[in-house]
Amino acid sequence: MTDRRREGWVFEDANLTPKERRRLRKEMRESATNVRTKTNKAETRLPLPSTPRWGDGMKNHGWWNLLPMDVPPHRATTRDLAAIYPFVADSGIGTKGPILGVDLNADSLFCFSPWDAYNDESERGTLSTNILVMGAYRAGKSGTVKCLVSRSFAWGYQAVVPSDSKGEWVALANNVGGKVISLGGPGAYRLNPLDRGPVRSETTDVEDDMIVHQRRITTLVQLLEMTNAAHSLTAAEHSVAVLALNLAIQATDDRPTLREVHRQLGHIITDDSLDVERKPREAAEDVRLLLNRFISGDLSGMFEDESTVEFDQDAPIVVVDTSELFQRSELVAQIAQVCTTSWVQAVISDRNSRRKRYVIREEGWRDMTSVQALQMYQQWLKLSRYYGVSNIVILHKMGDLDAVGREGSQERALAYSVVQDIENKFIFRVNHQEEKNLATKLNMPDSHIQVARRLRKGDFLAYVGRFAYVVDCFSTSTPEEFELFKTDDAMMSDRDVPGTTPDPAPLALDELWPAPIEDATDEWLAAVPAHNEGAS
Secondary structure, three states: OOOHHHOOOOOOOOOOOOOHHHHHHHHHHHHHHHHOOOOOHHHHOOOOOOOOOOOHHHHHHHHHHHHOOOOOOOOOOOOHHHHOOOOOOOOOOOOOOOOEEEEEEOOOOEEEOOOHHOOOOOOOOOOOOOOEOOOOOOHHHHHHHHHHHHHHHHHEEEEEEEEOOOOOOOOHHHHHHOOEEEEOOOOOOOOOOOOOOOHHHHHHHHHHHHHHHHHHHHHHHHHHHHHOOOOOOHHHHHHHHHHHHHHHHOOOOOOOOOOHHHHHEEEHHHOEEEEOHHHHHHHHHHHHHHHOOOOOHOOOOOOOOOOOOOOOOOEEEEEEEEOHHHHHOOOOOHHHHHHHHHHHHHHHOOHHHHHEEEEOOOOOHOOOHHHHHHHHHHHHHHHHHHHHHEEEEEOHHHHHHHHHOOOOOOHHHHHHHHHHHEEEEEOOOOOHHHHHHHHHHHHHOOHHHHHHHOOOOEEEEEOOOOOOEEEEEEHHHHHHHOOOOOOOHHOOOOOHHOOOOOOOOOOOHHHHOOOHHHHHHHHHHHHHHHHHHHHO
């Protein structure tokens, strides 16, 4: 319609009717024909005028083209455009819950509470309170979880660590006035994995008895299978174990222990008056031998009798310290974690307590040693909302679950299924070996995997519901928190270790600069006149 190299752009009123627009364009073409004249070569070298040669002008509410608008196109990637347009950013997760760090995408504080996120009915909400924490060594997993837990004390949340295998939560518990239950060392406590726990007032006695009885059977069978080399009980062994448990419940007025179950197995073997079939009676000998480890073996003194400690409902954090057990064997540590977890679940599975709790499962794969353990684990994750619990499962990598069972086994498939069902995930820096597992097991996009490979210590990818965030936790940490949460003291310099020679302190600048010789100078100046007088 117009030659914008010579005459520029023409703007039309948006309120014109089609008939008025056609009439205006016809007048423009006629005007363009009238103004075109033949010019010589000298005139063509003159600069073009910056104002249009036609148009209604401002008198008719039109527009004047004062400057040419021929802007060359620019091509860029979305990464560059994000920097050109800094106002394009995420709105953030919100301000509900304790501060956990800084949202690097929204440049705002990242506040997180699994219960507030669950109650959030907006698109930022989530459908679960459980959290999967995964990352390589020295990525900042423990420090971040401790920041979340310690800052949640002000909200009235309680934290429970069923098995502190490294003893790194003890310092936090002692600092905030929590409860520490030590196992395996001198003067250690004793826990009964068959404890009944509190009575649930909202359920009938029959329903409560069924729940408690099923948990006791699952715990007992799980312990027997862990101590059995075959890792599975026969039908006869399972039947006689349940029978011995029922007899122990009757004999102790609903306060069974592993020692009493062991004693009832002996009665089944020797007492012919009991109506027991031949195969279960023969299997009772094998089951009783398996329980010998808890009565007189390497696990004695910890789980065979009634508990010598009670769960502190008012403490901000309760830690079961099992670090001493790792000096015995890996199997002992696994069995201890099963027993302590069962005891904790028995005492906190009370919906009427109205207490929101974090349950931190360090080395979470140790709770998945058998099909029964996995099924109980899965059930506990599903009931977390019912009991007001947020399970925090900590893993180093998805490959940790390969230790649960053989490749293609039911145990390994169920373990991966349990972890994949956890909706909220905190993914820290991962090694390149984990890229395939993140893509296939957790269905993470490739762009997110590459971000996880470059994360710094304390940074993590937070998946909360349908949204993902890049969070820097340590940017909001205080020096006191760093000192309390650090877990690599053994790798630090030994200058602070008692009994070692400290490094020499750096020299001050005054010590490096030579001291002035004031006395010698004064003596030299005083000696000059006397010498001159003698010479004269």
